[in-house]
Amino acid sequence: MIVAFFFLISYISIVGAELGTEKGNHLIEGLLAAIPAKKHYTGKMLGICFLIAFQLVLYAVFGLVGFLLLRHSTFVKFLHLNDYLAKIDPQYLWISLILALLSLFLYISLTACLVSLVSRAEDIGQATSGVTSILLIPYFISFLTQSNPNLLVVKILSYLPFMSQDIMPVRMAQGVASYSAGYVAVAISLLSAVLMYLFAQRTYVNNIFTYRSETPLKYLTNKLLRRN
Numbered sequence: 001m002i003v004a005f006f007f008l009i010s011y012i013s014i015v016g017a018e019l020g021t022e023k024g025n026h027l028i029e030g031l032l033a034a035i036p037a038k039k040h041y042t043g044k045m046l047g048i049c050f051l052i053a054f055q056l057v058l059y060a061v062f063g064l065v066g067f068l069l070l071r072h073s074t075f076v077k078f079l080h081l082n083d084y085l086a087k088i089d090p091q092y093l094w095i096s097l098i099l100a101l102l103s104l105f106l107y108i109s110l111t112a113c114l115v116s117l118v119s120r121a122e123d124i125g126q127a128t129s130g131v132t133s134i135l136l137i138p139y140f141i142s143f144l145t146q147s148n149p150n151l152l153v154v155k156i157l158s159y160l161p162f163m164s165q166d167i168m169p170v171r172m173a174q175g176v177a178s179y180s181a182g183y184v185a186v187a188i189s190l191l192s193a194v195l196m197y198l199f200a201q202r203t204y205v206n207n208i209f210t211y212r213s214e215t216p217l218k219y220l221t222n223k224l225l226r227r228n
Helices: 002-024 037-070 074-079 081-086 090-115 121-147 152-157 164-173 179-207 216-227
Strands: none
Touching (some): 002 037, 002 090, 002 121, 037 179, 090 164
C-alpha cells in the first residue's frame, strides 16, 4: 500500500509536467494547429499509460527475478517471505491489483482535469498537490479500517472510486468483505474511470486555450461559490 502510494504521487507529477508545461509555456497553440485537442489529449494519456505499464512490467520482472535468485538465501528465510507469499490468495492479489490500476487511472485523469485549468507553469505544483491531498484521504482511512472494518462509513467508502483501492483490500484481508464485494468495487471503479476520462477530456478541450489570472483551485472554489 505504501509502495502504491508513492507510485501514484510520481505518476501524478508526470501527468502534471506533461500536460501543464505545454499550456503554461504557451507551446500548445503550435501543437494544436496540426492536431485536434481531443486527439492530442488522447495521445498524451495513451503515452502516459504506456509509460506506466512499461515501468510496472519492469518492476514486476526485476522483483520476480530477484525473488527467484534470493529465495533460498538466509535473508529471505529470515523474513519468512516464502511462507508469507504462500498464504496470499491469488484472487485477493488480482482484485487488489485491478483496484490499484483503476485508481491510478482515476487519479491521473483527475490530475489532467485540474492541470488543464493551469494558465502558468508555476501553478502546476498547486494543481498536482491538490490531487495528492485527495490521495492521502483513503490512505489514512485504511489505518482506521484495520481496527474498525465494519464501520458503516468504512463499508460505504470501500466501494467508492478514489477510495476503494486502499480500503477494500484491507476489509478483504480481514475477512469482513467477500471477493464478490471486491468485484463490485472493481466494477464501480471501472465505470468511474471511463466517466472520469471523458470528463477530463472534455475539460481539457474546453480550457486548453483559456488563460486565467486565478490558480486552478481558486477558480474551482469561486465557481462553486457562484453556483451556490
